[in-house]
Amino acid sequence: MDGADFDFLADLLRRRSGLHLRQDKLPLVESRLLPVAQRFGFREVASLVAELRHGRETIAGAVTEAMTTNESSFFRDxxxxxxxxxxxxxxxxxxxxxxxxxxxxxxxxxxxxxxxxxxxxxxxxxxxxxxxxxxxxxxxxxxxxxxxxxxxxxxxxxxxxxxxxxxxxxxxxxxxxxxxxxxxxxxxxxxxxxxxxxxxxxxxxxxxxxxxxxxxxxxxxxxxxxxxxxxxxxxxxxxxxxxxxxxxxxxxxxxxxxxxxxxxxxxxxxxxxxxxxxxx
Amino acid sequence: MKHCLVVDDSRVIRKVACRILGDLRFETDEAEDGAAALEICRRQMPDLILLDWNLPTMNGIEFLRALRREHEGKSPVVVFCTTENDVAHITEALGAGASEYIMKPFDREIIESKLAEVGML
Known part of the structure; x- marks a missing residue:
């Protein structure tokens, strides 16, 4: 995934969920999105993003979910x-x-x-x-x-x-x-x-x-x-x-x-x- | 520094538990069955006991009952740490005077969480 891919993703996520993605989160994005890419039959995240640029709604939804789901625990804090x-x-x-x-x-x-x-x-x-x-x-x-x-x-x-x-x-x-x-x-x-x-x-x-x-x-x-x-x-x-x-x-x-x-x-x-x- | 006795028949488990407890600033001691643990407690009572259930000669629950017969009350704090993970075992342990219960496998985070529950951290 290159810089242009990242910017595209960041913009998509900001529009859909308000998520503010900084450039230093690139490794996190890669690790969260690889399973999503594989689920849709792509070998790399870059291919997933390329498909995303054609506006596939199901992929956009899955990507948003993967990037916004948080770990939690009972009685946290x-x-x-x-x-x-x-x-x-x-x-x-x-x-x-x-x-x-x-x-x-x-x-x-x-x-x-x-x-x-x-x-x-x-x-x-x-x-x-x-x-x-x-x-x-x-x-x-x-x-x-x-x-x-x-x-x-x-x-x-x-x-x-x-x-x-x-x-x-x-x-x-x-x-x-x-x-x-x-x-x-x-x-x-x-x-x-x-x-x-x-x-x-x-x-x-x-x-x-x-x-x-x-x-x-x-x-x-x-x-x-x-x-x-x-x-x-x-x-x-x-x-x-x-x-x-x-x-x-x-x-x-x-x-x-x-x-x-x-x-x-x-x-x-x-x-x-x-x-x-x-x-x- | 608080003193914790780790009772488990597996040398590997004792080592892992002692390392985590050491990082949490506990002084640790080890016993491989209930009888040896009881001997250690008679010599010097620890603040905390991490206790396996299935042990040779005297098992965990027998040890706990013997300990509470000799020393009534909540001290020392006993936390079970065992593969026995059903409600019947948990209930029996709590009834016999255990304060918390860890179901194996455990990790550092679980040990920390459980020790915080019993006010040991």
Whole structure:
């Protein structure tokens, strides 16, 4: 694959998914796309790109998927889940005690581990028995990832990263060498293939958005646009949870960071109101 | 420095586990069966025990029960590390006082993840 091929691919991916591909990612592109090339009967990535230039939609879709699917694990960056469990959830349960409804969105759900980690925490609280409705939406650009997430079937390696053994026994059932998340938890999550560049008004006003390690793939303009729209779809007192190493500094004034927890944000207006209360 | 006893009848597994634990700044000791492990524990109790299930003379679960008879409570922390990977074995291990359970084959990331779960890292 030469420089012109790379530029063509980078442009295609930017248009289709907002993915911002830097030149130094060439080895990653080669390694991710070789299996795709082989699947379509090509020996090299360059031949795949040549075919792509003729505008084959199925190939373009497969290439986008291969370049945007992310590795994940259960309870990845444990502190974010501890903050959700120990701080966000108790506050939300108090604030929403009237309507008894929670709305949570995992944007960039990959193979489902993040959404199921939240489902496990929520399952412990037995909220439906107490009359609560929990909308747990999980979306990803990759339809292959969403299909896997819906299956809820994980390898022995995957269930041993970040997942305490008690949770494995409590929330999974063994199927041969693999482990499947309990049907009760699978039913809690509504998985859907979705592109963050498209409108997400259909999600309504959300209480918590998990959008971890997704925005890092966007160029600054796209990132700012997506963040503004995330702000619009979040309840005024809601939370935005980004990856532990992500920051909105310089990208948006719609959000303000929370406490000492890296990656957790609230709406800026909310943060200002709290400061005013503290000052008054 | 925390002290970990690795109990496994495979010399290769003991070596791999000890190398990973050494990198994680554990002082390590080895035993090839439950009886030898119990002797070591009587001399000097480790902070952590990485325990195989199938062992000659005294197997992992027998060792764990004997250990908890002699020393009640959660200490030392016991993490099973075995090819026995079914719910019945896992449940039995947790019931006998194990804190975590690693299903072989394992890698560095799994050891790290499990030790973090039990507060050893």
């Amino acid at each position: 444990k502190h974010a889940f501890e903050y959700f469990q120990n701080t966000i959830l108790p506050m939300l349960l108090a604030r929403r005690a009237g309507q008894r409804r929670l709305r949570i969105w995992c944007a960039g759900a990959a193979n489902g581990q993040e959404a199921y980690s939240l489902a496990m925490i929520l399952d412990d609280l037995r909220l439906p028995e107490a009359g609560w409705t929990v909308d747990l939406h999980a979306t990803d650009l990759s339809s292959a990832a969403i299909a896997r997430a819906k299956e809820g079937l994980y390898s022995q390696f995957e269930v041993q990263r970040g997942l305490p053994i008690q949770r494995l026994v409590r929330h999974f059932a063994q199927e041969g060498e693999q482990w499947r998340i309990a049907q009760r938890l699978r039913r809690m999550v509504s998985f859907r293939q979705f592109n963050l560049l498209d409108s997400f008004g259909w999600l309504g006003a959300l209480d918590v958005i998990f959008c971890r390690n997704v925005l890092i793939y966007f160029d600054m303009t796209t990132k700012m646009r997506v963040i503004d729209r995330l702000a619009d779809s979040l309840a005024p007192d809601g939370w935005l949870v980004l990856g532990a190493t992500e920051s909105l500094a310089g990208a948006s004034s719609a959000f303000a960071p929370v406490d000492d927890v890296r990656g957790v944000y609230v709406r800026a207006a909310q943060a200002n109101a709290r400061m005013a209360r503290l000052a008054g």
